[in-house]
Amino acid sequence: MTTCTTKGFQQRLKDGDDIIVAEGYLFEFERRGLLKAGAFVPEVVLENPNLVRELHEEFVRAGSDVVLAFTYYGHREKLRVIGREQDLEALNINALKIAREVANNTNTLMAGNISNSTIYERNNQDSIEKTEAMFKEQIEWAVQEKADFIVAETFSEYGEALLALQCIQKYGNGLPSVVTMSPKTSSLTFDGVPFSAACKKLEDAGASVVGLNCGRGPATMMPLLREIRQACKGPIAAVPVPYRTTDKEPNFQALTDPDTGKQDFPLDLPAHTCSRSQIRQWAEEVKQLGVQYVGLCCGNASHYLREVAEVYGRKPAASKYAPDMTQHFVFGNRANNKAYYTESLKMYITTK
Structure with missing residues (x-):
């Protein structure tokens, strides 16, 4: 198998190239009956690795420049909760190897992935040390399997996002980083920092790309993205969920059924999915805003990603079958x- 010969991640950023990234593996595999909602642990990497490989390939055909290793929520704490901590290393190594193979075969970038730890507590040194240890092992496995960069994502606290960045810098052997935070209903992080200020702090601390992922849909993520674009000088990231969040319910976990008023997260979210036209319109808005690193998170599917890729001037393989x-x-x-x-x-x- 040949090594990936595509232009490197840092060089793309330096040249002003746009980078399209497919996320949303957790929700897609849950829809397919291969992952349990609630735990949201990527057990499919161990149980059906060929299907993980196929979804990577599907997203690349739809326009993704990045094969994101499916290690999101594949960390020690999540596996402990479901009684599979003994499978931690195998899950991570398998996911990284699959992603590396697909990236090599499709001439795309491969990214390692770490996420919110679920155990981080500010001002709790024991919690902070355990979180760092979890980040460390996943980052070192990503380095071992030759990731091109590391994505650290879905942080609701600035402190945990900064810790993730510091761990990438400490254990990542010089790999560049994308650090994204996840806004809930407030415009502040859980530790009281405006998201624009948090992103600026992360940029100043050395993150290659900063921005937002998950939590909010396109409509309610846009106001924060505009603030971040004003605050940050370098590349910013926009990776929302493709759901119709509103000012009243700005986060997809807050969405309720209009008939019953009951919470629709996570099982009944299809009632709130964006149209392809809405995704295309959003992609046009963020492109105009100057968002360089763009994609979709939980709820993503290849037909959505193709809309984003085409707006960003691409003609991926899936465009052959675009509607006519x-x-x-x-x-x-x-x-x-x-x-x-x-x-x-x-x-x-x-x-x-």
Whole structure:
């Protein structure tokens, strides 16, 4: 197998290239019945590795420049909760090897991945040390398996995000970093820092890319992204969830069923999914804003990512099968079938 010959991550950033990244593996595998909602641990890496490889390839066909190793929530604490801590190293190494293989075969970048620890407590030294130890082992495995950069994501506290960055710098053998925070209903981190200020602090501390991922949908992430773009000089990241969050319910975990008022996270979120047109419009907005590192998080699917890639000027392999309604037997209004079209259209779009 040949080594990846694509332009390096840092060089792309320096040259002003846009980088498209597919996330959302947890939710996609849960939809497919291969991952348990609630625990959200990537056991599929051990149990169905070929399907992980296929989803990586699917996202690359849709336009992703990055194969993100599926180690999100594959850390020691999450595996301890489900009684599989003994499988920690195997899960991480397998995920990284699969991602490296796909990246090599598709001439894309491969990223290691660490995430919120679920045990971090500010001002608790024991918690901080345990969190650092968890970050350390995942980062060192990513270095071992030749990741091109490390993604540290979904932090709601600035302190934990900074710790993740410091761990990448300490244990990452010089690898560049993308550090993204996850906004909930407030415009402040859990430790009281405006997200724009938190991102600026992370940029100043040496992160290659800073920004937001998960939590908010396109509509409610945009105001924070505008603030971050003003605060930060370097590349920023935008990786929202593709759900119709609102000012009243700005985070996808806050979305409720309009009929019952019950929380829809995580099982009934499909009632709130964005349209492809909304994703395309959002991609146009962030491109104009100057977002250089762009993608979609929980709820992502390849048809959404293709919209983002095409807005960013790409023509990925999946664009061969982009919709063309001129070919539809009814809605295409083909000249050689106009009479049939006219009658059929009435039947489709009217109730009379």
